[in-house]
Amino acid sequence: xSDRFWVGGTANWDATAGTKWATTSGGAGGASVPTSAxxxxxxxxxxxxxxxxxxxxxxxxxTFTGFTGTFAGSSSVxxxxxxVVVSGMTWTHSGNLTFLGGVTQTLTTNGKSITSPIVVDGSxxxxxxxxxxxxxxxxxxxxxxxxxxxxxxxxxxxxxSNSNTRTINLGSSTVTLSLSGTALTFAxxxxxxxxxxxxxxxxSGTNAALNGGTGVTFxxxxxxxxxxxxxxxxxxxxxxxLSVAGRASAGVSSxxxxxxxxINGTLTLSAGTNATMRTFVRSDTIGTTRTLTCASVASLTDxxxxxxxxxxxxxxxxGTRLGDCKGNSGITFDAAKTVYYRATxxxxxxxxxxxxxxxxxxxxxxxxxxxxxxxxxxVPSATYPPTGGTITVNAAYNIGTIDMSARTTNTMTLATSxxxxxxxxxxxxxxxxxLTGTGTLTFAGRGSQTITSAGxxxxxxxxxxxPSGSVALQDAFTNSLVSSSAFQILGGTFDANxxxxxxxxxxxxSTGANTRTINFGSGTWTIAAAAGWFYSGSNLTVTGTGTxxxxxxxxxxxxxxxxxxxxxxxxxGTGTLTISGSNKFAGLTNTxxxxxxxxxxxxxxxxxxxxxxxxxxxxxxxxxNTTQATLQKSTAWQMGLLSMDSGNNTNLSFVSSDGTMExxxxxxxxxxxxxxxxxxxxxxxxxxx
Numbered sequence: 239x240s241d242r243f244w245v246g247g248t249a250n251w252d253a254t255a256g257t258k259w260a261t262t263s264g265g266a267g268g269a270s271v272p273t274s275a276x277x278x279x280x281x282x283x284x285x286x287x288x289x290x291x292x293x294x295x296x297x298x299x300x301t302f303t304g305f306t307g308t309f310a311g312s313s314s315v316x317x318x319x320x321x322v323v324v325s326g327m328t329w330t331h332s333g334n335l336t337f338l339g340g341v342t343q344t345l346t347t348n349g350k351s352i353t354s355p356i357v358v359d360g361s362x363x364x365x366x367x368x369x370x371x372x373x374x375x376x377x378x379x380x381x382x383x384x385x386x387x388x389x390x391x392x393x394x395x396x397x398x399s400n401s402n403t404r405t406i407n408l409g410s411s412t413v414t415l416s417l418s419g420t421a422l423t424f425a426x427x428x429x430x431x432x433x434x435x436x437x438x439x440x441x442s443g444t445n446a447a448l449n450g451g452t453g454v455t456f457x458x459x460x461x462x463x464x465x466x467x468x469x470x471x472x473x474x475x476x477x478x479x480l481s482v483a484g485r486a487s488a489g490v491s492s493x494x495x496x497x498x499x500x501i502n503g504t505l506t507l508s509a510g511t512n513a514t515m516r517t518f519v520r521s522d523t524i525g526t527t528r529t530l531t532c533a534s535v536a537s538l539t540d541x542x543x544x545x546x547x548x549x550x551x552x553x554x555x556x557g558t559r560l561g562d563c564k565g566n567s568g569i570t571f572d573a574a575k576t577v578y579y580r581a582t583x584x585x586x587x588x589x590x591x592x593x594x595x596x597x598x599x600x601x602x603x604x605x606x607x608x609x610x611x612x613x614x615x616x617v618p619s620a621t622y623p624p625t626g627g628t629i630t631v632n633a634a635y636n637i638g639t640i641d642m643s644a645r646t647t648n649t650m651t652l653a654t655s656x657x658x659x660x661x662x663x664x665x666x667x668x669x670x671x672x673l674t675g676t677g678t679l680t681f682a683g684r685g686s687q688t689i690t691s692a693g694x695x696x697x698x699x700x701x702x703x704x705p706s707g708s709v710a711l712q713d714a715f716t717n718s719l720v721s722s723s724a725f726q727i728l729g730g731t732f733d734a735n736x737x738x739x740x741x742x743x744x745x746x747x748s749t750g751a752n753t754r755t756i757n758f759g760s761g762t763w764t765i766a767a768a769a770g771w772f773y774s775g776s777n778l779t780v781t782g783t784g785t786x787x788x789x790x791x792x793x794x795x796x797x798x799x800x801x802x803x804x805x806x807x808x809x810x811g812t813g814t815l816t817i818s819g820s821n822k823f824a825g826l827t828n829t830x831x832x833x834x835x836x837x838x839x840x841x842x843x844x845x846x847x848x849x850x851x852x853x854x855x856x857x858x859x860x861x862x863n864t865t866q867a868t869l870q871k872s873t874a875w876q877m878g879l880l881s882m883d884s885g886n887n888t889n890l891s892f893v894s895s896d897g898t899m900e901x902x903x904x905x906x907x908x909x910x911x912x913x914x915x916x917x918x919x920x921x922x923x924x925x926x927x
Contacts, residue, residue, distance in 0.1 A: 239298060242272040244284040250292040251311070272297045274318050280305040280327075291315055291333055298339075302327050315354075322346045329353060332375070337365045337382075344368045356393075358382045361403065367391075376417075379404050386411040386437075399425035406430070408437035408457075418443035424473075427451030441469065450475040458503075464510075466491035470522070476500040481536075484508035485515035488589045489633035490542070496522040498529040505532045505552070509539035513559050513608035514589030518636065520563065521545035524682060525705030525729065525752070527565060542611060542636050543569055544682075561610040563636050563662060564684040565705075574612040574638070579622045579629065586623060587632040611636040611662045619644035626650070631659050631675075639663030643690070645670040654679070654698050667692040676719060681709045684730075688712050699723060699744070704730030705752065714761075716740045722769030723747045727756055734759035734782065745769030751776050758782030758805050768792050768813070773799035780804055783824065788815055791832075802843075809834050809849065816862060817842060833858040838865030847871055 244251075245267045246258025257267030264283030272278045278297040280289065282304035291311030299319040302309070308328040315331070318339030323329065329352045337343045338360035345356070346368040355375030358365045363382035372392040377384065379398040388409040395417040398404055415421035421441050424430055427450070434457040441448065441461045448459065450473035458479045461469045464486035471480075474497040481504075485491050493507075507517055519541060521528040531550040538557025548555050548568035556570035580603045581594040588594070595607040599618055609615040615637065623629060628651040631637075637659050642652065645668030654675030662683040667673070669692045678699040681687050684707040689700075695716045701723075702709050708731035715737065717724050724744020729752035738761040739746075745767040748754060754777065762785045765771060770788050772795070780803045787810035788794045794813055798804060798821035809815045809828035818837040825846035828834070834849065836842055838861040847869075851857030861867040 240269075240276045241279065242269060242276050242297075243279045243281065244287075244289060246287075246289075247285060248287040248289070250290045251295050252293045274298060274316065277301070277319070279303075280307065280309070282306070291331060317343065320344045320346070322348075323350045323352060324348050325350045337363055339363055342366055345371065347371055351392075358384045358404075374416075379406055383407070385409075386413075390414075392416070395419075395421045395423070397423050398430060399423055401426055401428040403429045404431070405433070407433045407435070408439075409433075409435040410437060411435075412438045412440065414440045414442060415446070416442050418445045420447040420449050420470075423447075423449040424451035424454055425449060427454050427473075430454075445469065447472065448475070449473055461493075466493075466517075468492045468494060470494040470496070471499065472496045474498050474500075476502065479503040479506070481506035482508060482517060484517065484540075485510040488514040488587065488591065490516050490518050490635060492518040492520060492634075494520060494522050495528040495530070495546075498531070501530065501532045501534075501550075504534040504536055505530060506536040507538060507541050508536075509541075512591070512593075512605040513540050514591075514605065514633075516540050516542055516561070516635070518542040518544070518561075518563070519546055521565070524703055525565065527567075544636075559606070559608070559610060561612065561636050563611045563660070564682065571612060572610060574614070575607075575610075576614045576616060577607045577609050579615070579617045580607075581623055581627075581629075582621065584624050584627040585630070586627070587630050588635060589632060609638060611638050611660075614639040614641060614663065617642045617645055617650065617668075619646070620648040623650055628653055630655065631657055631677075634658045634660070634677075636660050636662065639666070641666045642668040642671045643692070644668060661687070664688045664690070666690045667694045669693060673697050683707050683709075686710070689715060691715050695742075699725070701726040701728060702730055702732045702754075703728040703752075706730065708733060711735045711737045711739070714738045714740070716742060717744060718742045719744045720767075721745070722767060722772065724767070727754055728752060729754050731755040731757070733757040734761055734763070734784070736760050738762050738764070740764040740766075742766050745772060747772045748778055749774050753777045755779040755781065758784040758786070760784050762787055764789055764810070765794075766790055766811075768794045770794040770796050770815075772797040773801060773819075775799070785827070787829070789830075798842075806846075818862075828857065831855050831857045833860070835860050835862050836867035836869070837861070838863040838867050841868040841870060843870040845872065 243260045243263050245260045255271050259269040260267050261269050274296040277299040280302045286306045288308040291313045293313050295315045297317050300317050301322045302324045305327045310330045312333045314334040316336045325348050331354050334357045335354040336357040340360050340362040342364040344366050351372040353374050356377045359380040360382045366385045367387050367389045370390045376395040377393050381402040383405040385407040386409050390412045392414045432454050436457050438458040444463050444465050445467050447470040455476040459477055460481040462483050464483050480501050527545050527547050529547040529549050532552040535552040535555045540559050542561035542563050543566045544563035545565035553568040560571045562571040577595045578599045580596040586594055593603040593605045597607045625648045630653045634657050643666045649670040651672045654677040657677040660680045660682050678701055680701040682704050687709045690712040695718050697718050699719050710733040720743040722745040724741045725746045727748040736759040759782045764787050766789050768790050780801050782805050785806045785808050787808040789810035790813045791811045792813040796817045798819035800819045802822040804823045806825035807823050812830050812832035814833040816835050820840045822843040826844050828849040831851050
């Protein structure tokens with residue numbers, strides 16, 4: 239073991255020895271580059287210089303006592319003993335400061351804020367703080383022990399996400415984590431010993447998340463940002479006290495749980511300044527309940543709940559202006575009420591610092607009248623807002639029934655911008671209503687909901703995600719959003735109710751494993767997007783006798799996913815229609831002449847098959863590749879006049895006499911591209927079994 243003192247001026251700490259290192263303070267340079275066995279010193283005799291760690295640097299102890307220069311660089315420093323930082327230096331180093339000595343090591347910062355992530359990575363290593371630690375980086379415990387010695391910590395995050403043997407001791411420390419993201423994560427708690435002591439962990443980020451792994455016990459945990467967006471608590475954790483700050487501006491903070499939680503002390507969900515500043519406590523999965531077992535719950539005001547059960551000594555709980563977003567128990571909600579829009583200015587928000595709602599039509603504006611998820615919100619026929627006015631849904635609010643039916647001769651615009659409100663009741667347009675914005679409207683009411691378009695086009699994406707619930711159209715529905723998921727059915731039942739459905743620029747999707755039903759009814763579903771129809775997952779039931787028409791003049795897809803009860807599919811545009819999956823359809827038709835192809839190796843079944851080209855404009859029919867696709871029909875395929883049996887065909891009925899009827903051209907037969915014979919006259923049909 240030797241000592242190494244920096245005497246090299248402004249330079250890199252790297253594998254080049256030169257004259258940068260001395261064996262004594264201020265001594266002659268020329269000593270070898272430090273190794274993990276050497277104690278390294280930067281002191282007053284090192285000068286006010288900048289030392290940059292440009293490659294992994296190793297040392298035993300690292301001491302900066304008396305140093306007034308700058309420690310910089312982005313490569314790791316690996317220390318096997320103590321590290322001492324001083325307040326008079328400048329620290330911009332952003333590489334890891336790694337402790338791996340296999341002994342008890344101390345970190346002393348003397349009040350200096352550093353920028354290096356701290357890593358503990360030695361099976362027998364213990365990092366023990368000698369004073370408070372502030373770093374803009376993270377603290378990662380890979381192996382070994384991290385002990386705060388009751389000193390306070392400020393860092394971006396704490397991470398311990400492997401199954402190595404490791405221990406974290408927080409004692410009575412206050413730990414403040416600033417990352418807007420997963421600021422504390424134990425992705426697995428295997429071989430982790432976490433001693434929370436009487437510590438307090440504060441998450442200050444707007445999207446902070448705690449991932450406790452499995453069975454971790456914390457003491458006091460708080461989310462303190464008043465601009466919270468989607469803080470999350472993952473894993474089945476236990477807390478002494480758990481608290482969430484209220485918002486300081488209009489909007490919704492969603493506190494998300496992916497597992498049950500136990501709060502042995504008090505759960506505190508703070509209120510904002512008024513009813514438009516809401517906290518939304520919910521399960522991460524709609525329809526899946528998360529239970530919060532609480533000894534005590536602080537007074538509740540302006541909180542929305544979805545799929546939450548409050549259990550324990552605190553249950554049942556009640557409060558002021560609590561919103562019922564379905565799937566809850568152990569909570570007493572406000573009775574449903576009818577409220578009326580009241581803003582008199584031409585442009586106003588759904589919620590804000592000025593109250594825009596009243597308990598009576600034209601009555602006094604009152605924040606207490608702000609509509610909850612169980613309420614009916616009515617826009618009067620005139621004045622509120624004035625004719626030509628705009629109401630902007632300015633956050634992802636939970637909305638019950640919105641009734642704009644009175645807006646007929648008096649026009650108004652309802653705008654969502656990119657916000658994504660959730661609807662728990664009915665949506666009723668008026669003929670004088672215009673919709674704008676591209677945010678998604680999610681219908682999640684669990685009961686029977688309806689959509690009345692009143693001839694108006696939805697510019698927003700629409701999602702049906704209502705476990706055990708249903709959403710039924712009351713008239714024709716049109717959506718103009720340019721998106722592959724302009725209309726989604728993710729859970730529950732969507733019933734077209736015999737009306738037409740049109741996505742003039744977007745696609746329709748149904749994905750996932752939730753139980754869901756789509757009733758196409760007897761209407762026509764017109765899909766203009768190249769994305770067309772996309773289904774994947776399971777538990778989808780399809781009913782109805784209507785038609786799905788894909789009208790894009792560009793290539794488009796119908797990803798059927800193997801459903802055996804599709805209605806008729808129509809080639810409604812000249813662009814190539816690709817049908818994937820082994821599906822069953824009521825029929826295949828075309829109102830435009832464009833190639834229709836099936837994924838090679840699939841089998842599609844049709845009750846009827848009535849597609850046709852035109853003389854001089856053949857309709858190509860084939861596989862997507864050189865693997866044969868199979869089309870089945872309950873009766874023999876009638877090929878008609880001028881058709882040709884070119885072999886490798888089954889269950890086809892050919893007609894041999896001449897004629898002038900127009901039939902189809904098949905592009906592929908068993909992997910071979912087929913051209914019309916040179917002796918052929920007129921159109922002909924070749925098919926694949």
